[in-house]
Amino acid sequence: MKGWGLLVFSLHVISCLVSGVSSGRTSSYVRTEFPSRDIPLESEWFAIPKGYNAPQQVHITQGDYDGKAVIVSWVTPEEPGPSEVFYGKKEKQYDQKAEGTTTNYTFYDYKSGYIHHCLVDGLEYNTKYYYKIGSGDSAREFWFETPPAIDPDASYTFGIIGDLGQTFNSLSTLQHYEKTGGQTVLFVGDLSYADRYEHDDGIRWDSWGRLVERSTAYQPWIWNAGNHEIEYRPDLGETSTFKPYLHRYMTPYLASKSSSPMWYAVRRASAHIIVLSSYSPFVKYTPQWWWLKNEFKRVDREKTPWLIVLMHSPMYNSNEAHYMEGESMRAAFEKWFVKYKVDLVFAGHVHAYERSYRISNVNYNITSGNRYPVPDKSAPVYITVGDGGNQEGLASRFNDPQPDYSAFREASYGHSILQLKNRTHAVYRWNRNDDGNNVPADTVVFHNQYWTSSTRRRRLKKNHFHLENLEDLISLF
Numbered sequence: 001m002k003g004w005g006l007l008v009f010s011l012h013v014i015s016c017l018v019s020g021v022s023s024g025r026t027s028s029y030v031r032t033e034f035p036s037r038d039i040p041l042e043s044e045w046f047a048i049p050k051g052y053n054a055p056q057q058v059h060i061t062q063g064d065y066d067g068k069a070v071i072v073s074w075v076t077p078e079e080p081g082p083s084e085v086f087y088g089k090k091e092k093q094y095d096q097k098a099e100g101t102t103t104n105y106t107f108y109d110y111k112s113g114y115i116h117h118c119l120v121d122g123l124e125y126n127t128k129y130y131y132k133i134g135s136g137d138s139a140r141e142f143w144f145e146t147p148p149a150i151d152p153d154a155s156y157t158f159g160i161i162g163d164l165g166q167t168f169n170s171l172s173t174l175q176h177y178e179k180t181g182g183q184t185v186l187f188v189g190d191l192s193y194a195d196r197y198e199h200d201d202g203i204r205w206d207s208w209g210r211l212v213e214r215s216t217a218y219q220p221w222i223w224n225a226g227n228h229e230i231e232y233r234p235d236l237g238e239t240s241t242f243k244p245y246l247h248r249y250m251t252p253y254l255a256s257k258s259s260s261p262m263w264y265a266v267r268r269a270s271a272h273i274i275v276l277s278s279y280s281p282f283v284k285y286t287p288q289w290w291w292l293k294n295e296f297k298r299v300d301r302e303k304t305p306w307l308i309v310l311m312h313s314p315m316y317n318s319n320e321a322h323y324m325e326g327e328s329m330r331a332a333f334e335k336w337f338v339k340y341k342v343d344l345v346f347a348g349h350v351h352a353y354e355r356s357y358r359i360s361n362v363n364y365n366i367t368s369g370n371r372y373p374v375p376d377k378s379a380p381v382y383i384t385v386g387d388g389g390n391q392e393g394l395a396s397r398f399n400d401p402q403p404d405y406s407a408f409r410e411a412s413y414g415h416s417i418l419q420l421k422n423r424t425h426a427v428y429r430w431n432r433n434d435d436g437n438n439v440p441a442d443t444v445v446f447h448n449q450y451w452t453s454s455t456r457r458r459r460l461k462k463n464h465f466h467l468e469n470l471e472d473l474i475s476l477f
């Protein structure tokens with residue numbers, strides 16, 4: 001931005017700061033037509049790896065509370081085969097071995113392959129590990145990097161992806177994400193959209209696993225289930241919930257004292273990440289409610305300053321799609337988000353992008369006049385990134401006028417990147433898939449909600465990273 005543009009923008013910033021009022025923006029960007037249909041099953045993007053019973057759909061996730069373990073998962077189609085991971089710090093030199101378990105399931109007329117889950121623990125921080133699964137000619141090799149040790153100033157880059165599906169838009173999102181240097185994906189629910197197929201449900205779970213392997217085999221994806229994972233189909237004789245999801249995708253829930261794989265927490269580098277389940281009971285006195293109450297007490301901002309919450313259904317959403325669906329969880333949990341000064345809440349579900357200002361509605365009372373969200377410095381910023389690119393297409397109808405709490409919104413496919421720089425600053429970007437190009441369309445510098453409060457700021461030495469530019473100003477409003 002140069003010349004007049006800069007001046008006009010600066011004046012806008014200044015006027016916002018003076019008046020304390022800011023206006024949100026609805027992006028006028030309209031993308032040209034780009035197919036939003038599922039990639040055909042015979043496509044090379046779903047290619048089955050060569051060799052008899054070769055492991056496929058390889059994915060890893062964090063395996064413990066602090067990032068010194070991973071869970072490696074994969075599927076063997078013909079027979080169980082060994083459930084072993086050979087690994088080591090040098091390529092082709094696998095001097096260590098971990099053993100896991102095998103499971104399978106049926107769903108209506110589909111019978112799954114053999115699903116392996118193997119915990120690899122006792123890893124060193126900041127280390128590249130190579131690993132091998134499968135045997136003989138069918139063996140496959142991959143690698144991953146462990147995060148830095150838990151430290152308030154550890155820098156780390158997360159990608160945020162939601163509602164991915166398996167269309168050409170999904171592929172585009174993946175390809176763009178891979179270029180960003182993101183080290184771990186925070187996934188906000190709705191994985192494969194396989195539930196849209198009656199007979200091919202399991203087949204579409206398998207194809208999705210093969211599509212995303214290009215990323216999931218090499219870095220952890222922190223999983224969170226969406227409504228498309230529920231798969232409650234009494235008409236097909238399937239009455240348990242989350243059946244394919246729970247068989248295929250593991251979470252390290254026991255490490256955070258959770259009683260269910262649906263909600264849990266992990267700590268990674270300088271972040272404490274809490275995963276909530278929009279589709280499990282969460283009202284007062286339910287297991288998820290008790291767990292969250294206790295997990296917030298375990299958060300230590302001196303060690304992990306960045307407090308991030310993931311859920312599927314957004315609490316603040318000004319799109320006509322799924323409007324108010326997150327309201328019941330807001331009523332249950334928003335008070336704690338404000339009390340514990342959560343930095344960021346990421347959600348999916350709405351197939352568009354939206355970012356809020358720091359606002360809360362904790363004074364809402366059914367009989368009083370207080371029912372509108374108000375600016376609140378202790379409140380998180382709410383970000384909806386349900387725009388991974390699934391076959392349901394975009395949610396392009398926003399409420400008009402744009403509510404005061406909504407800072408920016410746009411109906412395009414894309415993903416976000418969150419770069420934690422140190423204990424005080426993080427650079428955040430939402431990248432739009434601009435018909436094949438990766439375009440940063442929303443950039444914000446976030447100040448940590450714990451370390452940038454005035455008393456703690458004084459404790460920080462001057463030599464800490466500091467931004468004195470326009471982006472710094474942007475983050476103030």
Ligand code: ZN
Pocket residue numbers: 163190226227228312348349350
């Ligand atoms: Zn959804």
Ligand code: FE
Pocket residue numbers: 163190226228349350386
């Ligand atoms: Fe969705």
